[in-house]
Amino acid sequence: MEEKKEHYRYKDFESYKIALQKSPPAQFIKKRDIGNGKSVDYVPIEAKQALAEMIFRQNEVVDEKYMNVLNEIVCTVKINALPDYPGADYITFTGSASKEVQCDSGSVAWEFPKGKKKNALEYCLPGVRSEAIGNALETIGNVFGRNVGRSCSNDFGFDVSYIKSE
Numbered sequence: 001m002e003e004k005k006e007h008y009r010y011k012d013f014e015s016y017k018i019a020l021q022k023s024p025p026a027q028f029i030k031k032r033d034i035g036n037g038k039s040v041d042y043v044p045i046e047a048k049q050a051l052a053e054m055i056f057r058q059n060e061v062v063d064e065k066y067m068n069v070l071n072e073i074v075c076t077v078k079i080n081a082l083p084d085y086p087g088a089d090y091i092t093f094t095g096s097a098s099k100e101v102q103c104d105s106g107s108v109a110w111e112f113p114k115g116k117k118k119n120a121l122e123y124c125l126p127g128v129r130s131e132a133i134g135n136a137l138e139t140i141g142n143v144f145g146r147n148v149g150r151s152c153s154n155d156f157g158f159d160v161s162y163i164k165s166e
Helices: 013-021 045-055 120-138
Strands: 030-035 038-042 056-069 072-083 091-100
Touching: 013 045, 045 056, 045 120, 056 120, 072 120, 091 120
Parallel strands: none
Antiparallel strands: 030 038, 056 072, 072 091
């Protein structure tokens, strides 16, 4: 019987960490209008999830929680992921997001759910979940857009000099 050979994207922890610290590919960075003639750069969730599929051997949302705060839905997710290098252990990271629930014009937050649009949650829940997943991914590396739109350098190096080869 022929032995199956495993193939990994990264040869070791060091090369995996270096990949996490790179800037996201330029074609993934989009602009969003925020009003008053201003815009902000961001990495869309579909790009973050595509990058996650490349960087991790496996990744999945293992816990998600929703909470209502006035007229907003807050979502927190926990993600388990297996980096794609030999001998890697699973890592866990979390992210949160909130989105306003659509309400009728003139509605006030403290009277919620009075004035809530009929199918507002149908549109709000997937969006807040995606945003929470994206925020979780941003916490672990620049490649997911952590520093996009910030005034600091986006592609700073990761000091791996402490790693000594035996």
